[in-house]
Amino acid sequence: MAAASWDPTSAEAAYAAEHGIHCFSIPTPFAVGRVNLYLIDDEPLTLLDTGPNSGRALDELEQALARLGRRIEDLELLLVSHQHMDHLGLVDILARRSGAQVAALAALAPWMARWSEQMEADDVFAEELMRMHGIPPETRLALRAVSHAYRGWGAAARVTRPLTDGEALELKGRTLHVHHRPGHSPSDTVFHDRERRLLLGGDHLIAHISSNPLVTRPLDAPLDESHVPRPRSLMIYLESLRATRAMDDVDIVLPGHGEAFGGHAALIDERFRMHERRARKICGMLAERPMTVFEVAQAMWGTVAVTQAYLTISEVLGHIDLLLEDGRVREEIDGEGVARYGAVAP
Numbered sequence: 001m002a003a004a005s006w007d008p009t010s011a012e013a014a015y016a017a018e019h020g021i022h023c024f025s026i027p028t029p030f031a032v033g034r035v036n037l038y039l040i041d042d043e044p045l046t047l048l049d050t051g052p053n054s055g056r057a058l059d060e061l062e063q064a065l066a067r068l069g070r071r072i073e074d075l076e077l078l079l080v081s082h083q084h085m086d087h088l089g090l091v092d093i094l095a096r097r098s099g100a101q102v103a104a105l106a107a108l109a110p111w112m113a114r115w116s117e118q119m120e121a122d123d124v125f126a127e128e129l130m131r132m133h134g135i136p137p138e139t140r141l142a143l144r145a146v147s148h149a150y151r152g153w154g155a156a157a158r159v160t161r162p163l164t165d166g167e168a169l170e171l172k173g174r175t176l177h178v179h180h181r182p183g184h185s186p187s188d189t190v191f192h193d194r195e196r197r198l199l200l201g202g203d204h205l206i207a208h209i210s211s212n213p214l215v216t217r218p219l220d221a222p223l224d225e226s227h228v229p230r231p232r233s234l235m236i237y238l239e240s241l242r243a244t245r246a247m248d249d250v251d252i253v254l255p256g257h258g259e260a261f262g263g264h265a266a267l268i269d270e271r272f273r274m275h276e277r278r279a280r281k282i283c284g285m286l287a288e289r290p291m292t293v294f295e296v297a298q299a300m301w302g303t304v305a306v307t308q309a310y311l312t313i314s315e316v317l318g319h320i321d322l323l324l325e326d327g328r329v330r331e332e333i334d335g336e337g338v339a340r341y342g343a344v345a346p
């Protein structure tokens with residue numbers, strides 16, 4: 001089992017450093033703990049992810065750069081692994097100070113440019129989803145307040161170098177192949193150095209925790225549209241995992257959180273088994289009586305902490321999607337618009 005934090009003494013970390021990739025583990029205010037940023041010592045001098053928008057994260061980043069004889073002003077290219085605040089909060093500040101180009105998935109560029117409005121629309125989307133799936137009003141209200149309070153850790157930023165799925169990003173000393181691997185978020189992007197058999201994986205695949213397939217408003221959903229169909233995030237995520245599993249030219253994954261690791265195919269197989277196990281467990285519960293997603297979450301994890309409410313319904317909805325797809329459960333929506341799921345008798 002890999003450790004929950006980056007271990008600079010591991011063989012994997014040493015291999016990355018030998019090839020000019022240095023990890024900075026930067027604090028975040030979120031339950032996930034520290035986030036891994038990667039300095040790629042190449043031309044242009046590249047930083048993958050930036051940490052959240054906080055003075056503390058910025059200080060630690062500056063100190064980490066200084067240990068390598070570098071300054072923020074030296075950065076020439078900022079890469080963004082995905083849309084979450086712990087990864088992109090400082091993009092704008094770093095880009096302004098350094099003049100670095102900002103490279104992110106093209107579909108994420110307009111989203112990043114209108115970050116505050118997107119956050120607001122995400123909250124409306126989340127609110128409707130939680131209502132439909134049985135989360136009580138007081139929990140929804142509390143979660144909205146939490147979401148508001150967290151917003152300061154993100155910020156809008158301008159993407160100057162839009163990336164497309166499958167393109168090759170050329171640095172002087174290496175080529176990074178760009179792959180879109182949505183599921184944890186709609187914008188998850190991984191960067192593959194085939195020659196060195198390294199994958200900069202962001203939050204797509206993490207060793208010590210299973211990445212949450214967060215149900216998220218699609219990147220291209222119009223801002224003024226209040227009823228946006230929810231994506232089937234776990235199914236999208238499993239599809240992305242299958243694509244990553246098929247990569248036979250990866251020895252080491254450098255993730256967005258926790259330790260560097262090898263054996264990605266075995267880890268992905270473990271994830272597939274875990275999700276199927278959970279789906280079966282939920283199916284068994286729904287055979288007793290039809291339940292809302294929130295009732296399933298409570299039955300599985302007891303009282304759900306407010307801050308975890310959205311994560312847990314995302315998780316349960318993901319498994320219900322698998323069961324719906326296989327015809328193992330069916331959905332019923334009551335007069336209030338609340339969805340209940342019941343097992344289909346075999």
Ligand SMILES: [Zn+2]
Pocket residue numbers: 082084184185203
């Ligand atoms: Zn994330």
